[in-house]
Amino acid sequence: MGDLGEDWGRQTTVSELPPLAEIQHWTGVVGQAQQMIMEHLVHAMPDAGSLPLPDMQFPDMGAIMGDTTRLVDLQSDAVGDALGLWTALMKGDVEALKAADRDRRFNAEAWRQTPIFDVIRQAYLLLCEHFMRAVDAIDGVEPEVRNKIRFAMRTVTEAMSPANFPLTNPQVLERIFETRGQNLLRGLEHMLADITKGQLTQVRQGAFELGRNIAATPGKVIHETPLYQLIHYAPTTETVFETPLLIFPAWINRFYILDLNQRNSFVRWAVDQGISVFLVSWKSADESIAGIGMDDYVIGGQIDAIDAVRKATGAESVHTIGYCVAGSVLAMTLAYLAAKGEAGKVASATFFTAQVDFEEAGELKHLLSDELMAMLPMLTGDKGVLDGRFLAASFNLLRARDLIWNYVVQNYLLGEDYPEFDLLHWNNDTTNLPGEWHRDYIQALYRDNRLVQPGALSIAGVPIDLTKILTPAYIQAGREDHIAPAPSVWRIMDHFRGDRRFVLAGSGHVAGVVNPPAAKKYQYWTNPAADSFADFVANAVETPGSWWSDWIGWIADRSGPKVPAKGKRVPGKGPLKAIEDAPGRYVRMR
Structure with missing residues (x-):
C-alpha cells in the first residue's frame, strides 16, 4: 500500500496511460x-x-x-x-x-x-x-x-x-x-x-447438517403437538438424577443453540452429568398456528410439556430452563401453576438471560416504536406470520458493527469465502413467529410492562402475579448482554419470593450462556447477600471459568437420589413411545 x-498525488501523462x-x-x-x-x-x-x-x-x-x-x-x-x-x-x-x-x-x-x-x-x-x-x-x-x-x-x-x-x-x-x-x-x-x-449470509451454505455436526446429541422425539416436539435425550451414565430436566429454548431461534456440537453442547454436557434431559423443539410458525397467543405457549406449550415429561418418567416434578423469551413465558407458567395450586409440578426454574420486568430492557426497545406496531399487520401479511428474516435483521441491527458491516466488508468488498462456524449457522437459521403472539408480547411486555403488575395479565382467565412464585429459581445474566441487559434480568430477584440465586456470567446473550467448563473461558460472579444489582456488582466474588459448574451443584442439591438409567429413562421405553430420531422434523421446517 x-x-x-x-x-x-503524481500527475499522469498520456504516455503513462x-x-x-x-x-x-x-x-x-x-x-x-x-x-x-x-x-x-x-x-x-x-x-x-x-x-x-x-x-x-x-x-x-x-x-x-x-x-x-x-x-x-x-x-x-x-x-x-x-x-x-x-x-x-x-x-x-x-x-x-x-x-x-x-x-x-x-x-x-x-x-x-x-x-x-x-x-x-x-x-x-x-x-x-x-x-x-x-x-x-x-x-x-x-x-x-x-x-x-x-x-x-x-x-x-x-x-x-x-x-x-x-x-x-x-x-x-x-x-x-x-x-x-x-x-x-x-x-x-x-x-x-x-x-x-432477503437475508445477510454469514456462513458457508451446506457446511452444517442437522443430526450430523449440529444438533447431534442422540435422542428421540417422544411427544408432538402442532406447536412443538418433545425430545428425550439418551443417557450416557449408569444412573441419573430422579428429577428430570426440561429445557424451553426461545422460539425466536432454533433450539440447537444449546446443542451446537459435542464440545460446547449444554444438552450433551447435562446428559453427561447424569441428568435425564428433555427439550422442546418449537415449530417455526406457519398459517396453521398463526393465531396462537400467550395462553397457548403457557398451557399448550410449557405446561403440556411439563406434564408429558412427568408422564414419561413417572417423576412428580421437573426442573425447567427458560432461555430468553421462553424464560419470560416460564415466569407466567410458574405464576399460573401457583394460582392453580399446581406449583409442585416444577422442582426448580433456571432462567438464561430472561426478563420479566421490561422497564430497562435495553436497546431492543428502540426498535419497538408505535410506528412499528402500526406496521405489524403489513409485516405479518395475509398468513398472520412474522417472517423470521425481519427479526434477524432487527437483532443484527443492535450490533450492526459486528453482525452487519463486518460481513459487508468481508463478503461484498473483500470477496472472502464464507467461514464454517456453527454459531453463525444457527444465527442465520431463522424461524417465523405467530403474528398475534408477537404483537401481544411487544405490547404487553416490552411496551406496557404488564407482567410485573399483579393481575394485569391473565392466562386462560387466571390472573398472573409473579410475587406468588415460590419455586426455587437460578437466574443467569450476561455481563455484556445487549438483548437482555444484566440489570434488567436481575429484577426477577425483586419479584419472585422463593429461594433465588443470581449469577452474572462473562460475555453476552449467547456466549455468556454457551460456555462449557472444558473451554476454560470467561468467568462468573456470585454474591448471595446482595439485595440490589448495584450491591451485587460492588461486592461480587469472581470465579474463573464457566458458571455451568456452579449451576450443576445447585441442581444436584434439588434433584433427589440417583435412579438406574434404564426403562423409562431411556427415550421411547416409557409410556411415551419414540416418534422419530432427534432432532426431529420441526427443527427442519422453514
Missing part, C-alpha cells in the same frame, strides 16, 4: 459485473422475498440547534480536537492516537502504512465522538428519548465508517489490485444472492 499511496491489455481487463470486469446485475434483475427479483423495514421515526435532531451558545461551544471543541489530531499525526504521538488502534475495524496494518488512511480513520472516529457529544448536549428531552437518539446516531455513524467503502478502505484497495478485481465480482455475487433470499 505504501507505493500506491506515494503515487497518488495503462496498456491496452489492462484497459481491456478492467473493462471486462465492469462488463461482467453489469451482466451479473442484469441477470439478477431479470431472474431473481420477481422471486425475492423482500422484507419491509420499519420507519423508526427517531426524534428530530434539529433540537440540537435550539441553543446557539451550546452549538458554538460544540463547534469550537470540534475545531480544537481536529487541530489536536493533526498535530498528533504530524508528531507521531502514539499515545494520542491509541484510541483508533483499539477499534477492531481498523486493526489491519494497511490503515497505518499510508498517512492518508491513518488520517481518514482518525478523523472518522473524531467525527463520531462529536456527533455523540452533540446528542448529549440536547436540552429538554427525556432520558429514554436521548437514548433513542444515541442509538440512531450510532447506527448512522457505524454505516458511515470508511471501512465500509472500497475507496476509503486500504485493505479493499489492496485486494482489488491483488486479484485484479475478482474480489469485487465475488462480492457482487454474494450480495445479489443475499438480496434474492
Whole structure:
C-alpha cells in the first residue's frame, strides 16, 4: 500500500496511460459485473422475498440547534480536537492516537502504512465522538428519548465508517489490485444472492447438517403437538438424577443453540452429568398456528410439556430452563401453576438471560416504536406470520458493527469465502413467529410492562402475579448482554419470593450462556447477600471459568437420589413411545 499511496498525488501523462491489455481487463470486469446485475434483475427479483423495514421515526435532531451558545461551544471543541489530531499525526504521538488502534475495524496494518488512511480513520472516529457529544448536549428531552437518539446516531455513524467503502478502505484497495478485481465480482455475487433470499449470509451454505455436526446429541422425539416436539435425550451414565430436566429454548431461534456440537453442547454436557434431559423443539410458525397467543405457549406449550415429561418418567416434578423469551413465558407458567395450586409440578426454574420486568430492557426497545406496531399487520401479511428474516435483521441491527458491516466488508468488498462456524449457522437459521403472539408480547411486555403488575395479565382467565412464585429459581445474566441487559434480568430477584440465586456470567446473550467448563473461558460472579444489582456488582466474588459448574451443584442439591438409567429413562421405553430420531422434523421446517 505504501507505493500506491506515494503515487497518488503524481500527475499522469498520456504516455503513462495503462496498456491496452489492462484497459481491456478492467473493462471486462465492469462488463461482467453489469451482466451479473442484469441477470439478477431479470431472474431473481420477481422471486425475492423482500422484507419491509420499519420507519423508526427517531426524534428530530434539529433540537440540537435550539441553543446557539451550546452549538458554538460544540463547534469550537470540534475545531480544537481536529487541530489536536493533526498535530498528533504530524508528531507521531502514539499515545494520542491509541484510541483508533483499539477499534477492531481498523486493526489491519494497511490503515497505518499510508498517512492518508491513518488520517481518514482518525478523523472518522473524531467525527463520531462529536456527533455523540452533540446528542448529549440536547436540552429538554427525556432520558429514554436521548437514548433513542444515541442509538440512531450510532447506527448512522457505524454505516458511515470508511471501512465500509472500497475507496476509503486500504485493505479493499489492496485486494482489488491483488486479484485484479475478482474480489469485487465475488462480492457482487454474494450480495445479489443475499438480496434474492432477503437475508445477510454469514456462513458457508451446506457446511452444517442437522443430526450430523449440529444438533447431534442422540435422542428421540417422544411427544408432538402442532406447536412443538418433545425430545428425550439418551443417557450416557449408569444412573441419573430422579428429577428430570426440561429445557424451553426461545422460539425466536432454533433450539440447537444449546446443542451446537459435542464440545460446547449444554444438552450433551447435562446428559453427561447424569441428568435425564428433555427439550422442546418449537415449530417455526406457519398459517396453521398463526393465531396462537400467550395462553397457548403457557398451557399448550410449557405446561403440556411439563406434564408429558412427568408422564414419561413417572417423576412428580421437573426442573425447567427458560432461555430468553421462553424464560419470560416460564415466569407466567410458574405464576399460573401457583394460582392453580399446581406449583409442585416444577422442582426448580433456571432462567438464561430472561426478563420479566421490561422497564430497562435495553436497546431492543428502540426498535419497538408505535410506528412499528402500526406496521405489524403489513409485516405479518395475509398468513398472520412474522417472517423470521425481519427479526434477524432487527437483532443484527443492535450490533450492526459486528453482525452487519463486518460481513459487508468481508463478503461484498473483500470477496472472502464464507467461514464454517456453527454459531453463525444457527444465527442465520431463522424461524417465523405467530403474528398475534408477537404483537401481544411487544405490547404487553416490552411496551406496557404488564407482567410485573399483579393481575394485569391473565392466562386462560387466571390472573398472573409473579410475587406468588415460590419455586426455587437460578437466574443467569450476561455481563455484556445487549438483548437482555444484566440489570434488567436481575429484577426477577425483586419479584419472585422463593429461594433465588443470581449469577452474572462473562460475555453476552449467547456466549455468556454457551460456555462449557472444558473451554476454560470467561468467568462468573456470585454474591448471595446482595439485595440490589448495584450491591451485587460492588461486592461480587469472581470465579474463573464457566458458571455451568456452579449451576450443576445447585441442581444436584434439588434433584433427589440417583435412579438406574434404564426403562423409562431411556427415550421411547416409557409410556411415551419414540416418534422419530432427534432432532426431529420441526427443527427442519422453514
